[in-house]
Every structure is written in structure tokens, then in C-alpha cells.
Amino acid sequence: MPDPGRSTLRRTVEQHAKGRCEYCQSPAKYSTQRFSLEHIIPRSQGATTSLDNIALACQGCNNHKYNKVNAVYIVTNKLVALFHPRTQRWQDHFTWDERFELIIGLTATGRATVEALQLNRPELINLRKLLYADIEQVLREKKPFILRCMLDGIKKRQGRMVKWHRFALSVSIT
Ligand SMILES: [Zn+2]
Secondary structure, three states: OOOHHHHHHHHHHHHHOOOEOOOOOOEHHHOOOOOEEEEOOOHHHOOOOOHHHEEEEOHHHHHHHOOOOEEEEOOOOEEEEOOOOOOOOHHHHEEEOOOOOOEEEOOHHHHHHHHHOOOOOHHHHHHHHHHHOOHHHHHHHHHHHHHHHHHHHHHHHHHHHHHHHHHHHHHHHO
């Protein structure tokens, strides 16, 4: 039987996260795997399953994070705390590149988290390309095809109009 406390916790966390992984920002509705309720500070370090320690995480981020709370920041070669979704704001530590394909760390915590959780995994980049593709760019790339379809549609309509005119004429003549 599902634990009612657990399902309430999941609902609350999902609402707070707006249905997105709180690390890579992937929307849960486009994932084939159910997102995890991730312990930000692992239970093995004495933390509890409470709202201030649970984040919504996709399977990839959850797997990469595992029980880490720190990671090496390669610029200083020192351990820094990983991003904490409950006490820190995503936009203070990360941003997107201009194509919305790559997450860029703005701070030591942001950069260490991008590396440790591999927030720019190839499958994530593919998903972002599909979700946030510049529609104008797509139209530019597909323009000859779209123009051909439009012209075909116009020709078909013209063909129907000609047939209709012929029919109307034949009716009015007889
Ligand atoms: Zn994720």
C-alpha cells in the first residue's frame, strides 16, 4: 500500500519544483523514468526525509549525485558544497547558454555541480534542443519543405476551385 505521507510529500515537492528536476531543470513530463525524491544531504550523513532536505531529481542527476554533498572545484582544486535546492536559488548559481542547450555554472558551487552531476549530458542536450529549439531557426532550415507544402496546398485548392467552377458552369448551362 502506498504511504499517504510519502505521496503528500511527493506532491508537495513536485509542486515546489514545478515538475522539473531541481538540478538539470528537465521537465518530468518528458521523462520515461519517474523522478526521484532525492535526499540533498544523504540519510547516511544523518539527514532526515523532510521537506527541507528533499529535492525532485531526474534519475540521471540522482545517480550522479548519489551521496555527494561536495565536489572539487577544478579552478581552485578545493572541495566546495554542491548546489542545495532548498537553501539556494538555481539562478544564483547557474545560467543557460544563448541556445538554452548548456547549463553554465556562475559560482564555484554552480560549476562544481555542473561537473559532479554532469548537467550537460548528451541526452539532456538533445532534449533541450527539442524543447527549446528556436522556432525561427527550424523554420529557416525547413523553409523549402514548408514552402513546397504550402504551394501544394494552394495547387490542390486551386484544383478544387477549377472543378467547382466547371461543375457550377455545367449546372447553370443545362
Ligand atoms: Zn536532472
